Structure formats: C-alpha cells, structure tokens
Amino acid sequence: MKVLVIGTGGREHALVWALAQDADVVEVVAAPGNPGIAALHPAHDGQTIVCRPVDVADHDAVVALATEIGADLVVVGPEAPLVAGLADPLRAAGIAVFGPSKDAAQIEGSKAFAKDVMAAASVPTGRAYVCTTPEQAAEAIDAFGPPYVVKDDGLAAGKGVVVTSDRDEALAHAAGCEQVLIEEFLDGPEVSLFAITDGTTVLPMQPAQDFKRLGDNDEGPNTGGMGAYTPLPWAPEGLVAEITDKVLQPTVDEMRRRGTPFSGLLYAGLALTSRGLRVIEFNCRFGDPETQALLPMLKTPLGGLLLAAATGKLGDYDKLSWQNGSAVAVVVAAKKYPASPRSGDAIAGLDQAEGGDVRVFHAGTALADEELVTAGGRVLAVSATGKDLDEARQRAYAAVGQIRIKGSQHRTDIALKAARGEITV
DSSP states (O other): OEEEEEEOSHHHHHHHHHHHTSTTOOEEEEEEOOHHHHTOOOSSTTOEEEEOOOOTTOHHHHHHHHHHHTOSEEEEOSHHHHHTTTHHHHHHTTOOEESOOTTTTHHHHOHHHHHHHHHHHTOOBOOEEEESSHHHHHHHHHHHOSSEEEEESSOOTTOOEEEESOHHHHHHHHHTOSSEEEEOOOOSOEEEEEEEESSSOEEEOOOBEEOOEEEGGGEEEEOSOSEEEESOTTOOTTHHHHHIIIIIHHHHHHHHHTTOOOOEEEEEEEEEETTEEEEEEEESSOOTTHHHHHGGGBOSOHHHHHHHHHTTOGGGOOOOOBOSSEEEEEEEEOTTTTTSOOOOOBEEOHHHHOBTTEEEEESSEEEETTEEEEOSSEEEEEEEEESSHHHHHHHHHHHHTTOEETTOBOOSOTTHHHHHTOOOO
16 A cells, blocks of 8 residues: 655654554655654565655645555645645545545634534534624623633634633734634543544544643643643543544534535544533544554554545444553643744754654654754654553653753643543543
C-alpha cells in the first residue's frame, strides 16, 4: 500500500511513523512534511518514507501528486485543508481518502453547525447562543454569568476559545470574531475520544486527556495543547461505550441522514459534568497532542484501518487492539508562545532524548543551513510509553530534559494528577 499524508505538524509526523509500522505499507509520502518525518527510518525492508513539496491549498497539485505516486490512500491531517474541501477532488479522481468532505468537515469548521447537528441528533451538549453583534454577545455573556466561555465560530488553530471570569476580556474576544458562540461553563474533568468512521460504522479509540492552558495547574492562556496522556485510569467503567452510544454514533447517523456522510476521524471533546456527559466540541481530524500519545499505544495496523474507513469497509473490524500500559506526550513550545512565538532558535539534544520507549514528534521545526531550528509555536511533542503513567511520565520528562532550545517552555504537570489518583468524576 502507498499512502500520501498531507500536513506538516506533530500529528502528521505521528501518523507517518504509525503508518510505517504497518507491514502492508510499502511507501509513505508526506507532503510537504517536516524535518522529523524526513529523518524517519523505514520500519520494514523495502519500505520508503519521503517528503515531497506541495502547496496544500492547491487542490489540483495535491491530486496530481497523489496520481503521480499511485497513492492507494490519502490521509489529510490538518483541519484547514479538510474544511477547504481537499478531500472532494481527490475522491472525484477515484482516490481513497481518509478525511471528511467539505460539507461534513463543517462539524469543525463551524461551531454553530456542530450545535445544530447535536440538537438534531439529541447529543448532550452545553447551552449556547450564536451571536453576530457585540450587543448580542454582551447580552448572552450576562445571561450566563462567569466563568464566561467565548468561542470563535470558525477555525482558529486551537486558540479561538476564551474561558475567563473577566467580563471585559470575554467581550473583547467576542468583538474580534465575525460570529461567536457564548456557552455555559461545563464543570468536571475533560475527555478526548477519537473515533474512526466510514460514515456508518464507528470504531472508538481509547480515551485521552489533553491540557489546553499554557502553564502548570491550568494557568495562563489557551493554546493548541501542551500535552496529553492515555488511557485514563480514573475513567468510569463503560465510558467509551456511553460516549459511542450517546454522542459518536448518533452524530454519524445524523450526518448521513443529512446527505453529508462523515468519513474519517471524528474527535469529540467532552466534559464529565455533575449533570452528566456533555460535548464541548467536535473536530474532523486527529487531534494534537492526543495523537502523539495514542498512536504509540495502538496495536491494530494503521494503514489497513484507515483504508477500510476510506472505502466503507470498517464493518470488517470488530474493535481496535491496544498495547498494555500508558503513554504521555509533553509539548515543548517556543519562547513567547502562544502570543508571538519566536522562530529560528537552534534545537539540540534530540539524539539523547529519543530511543527505546521515547519518540520525539516534530511540529514547528525547519532546517536552516542544515541546522534544525524552531519554526512555530509548538515545536516538539515528546511521547513516551511505560507500564503505567508514573513510568511514562518519568521517561517523557527525562527526554524533555535532554532537549535544548533557547527560551523554550513546557508544562511539568502533564498526567500528574491522574498518576496520583487525584481526578474523580
């Protein structure tokens, strides 16, 4: 099988690595890829892993590349090209695609659309007002009271949400959005659950938890994610089945009923509140950094799984198979992230950090005169596995300690409360 992976970030690096572990995958092409992907070694004899330049916004160029390499499957990693409809011309060319159509990707592209789908499918979620003027936003903010939850309706690279008790901050964020959702605050621990779907069958992955705030103890601004871990030792028994039955399957069924079937990766961000399960948001692709923790734990060969989803044959799978133990991913971010991340700083120590049960996935990196440098806010995700969360944490943070980037920042408490047994539902 030849697979083309679209994207440059940490989740794409993790996807290429995981696809290479599948003995049926003979070639993985990443477009445009990143330095970490370019440095990957094949996992099987005769296998090749290469990066090819392409303008992801040029749909004709992507179709031409997929046709040129004879791709059996195209995996579209980031949300922006999915929302822009990249999957549609690829499918029209007869190429199998893992990723939803433009119409189906609106479940992430518009939070108002997602709320409408949830209402039609009777999926439990928080109450929300859709506002298009500052006056409407102010009225909704005052109706809910603090803490205020203000969400940009469109894509915002994981940074379009403000949760604050400062009314002026909430109003300022709303004023900067063309259309905004004001939502009720949802208490309780949060869960990320990914599901592979072909538009009919839904196969849930094991749950993960990510950390959105920049600093320890969930302080500081929202980010695209500063770390994640899986599985969740504190999760109630039957949680995955409940989420599948109440959230994932009804949503997939509703999308199909509307004539816009959702095929690909459906990501549900959820809160386990005092009033029960509630959906915070949907995404239409693998999430970052949960992907960097989840994929090293997956035993089911990824290439065949994604191809089955892309070709409507996911019903051939009973369930997914997972490694024993735990995984922890810690994000190393650039100086001044998320406001104005600095680029061009040298990255050193990766050879000492990687190895054994530790993998370093590149996100915001580039080569400058053959030297690896920072080129984005979240630079690396250091992912480690272990027999339990304590061991996975120890390995991940030991590796983070080997990495040297001037002014870099990372959280020190990823999975700490879970490892200590301090999370309750």
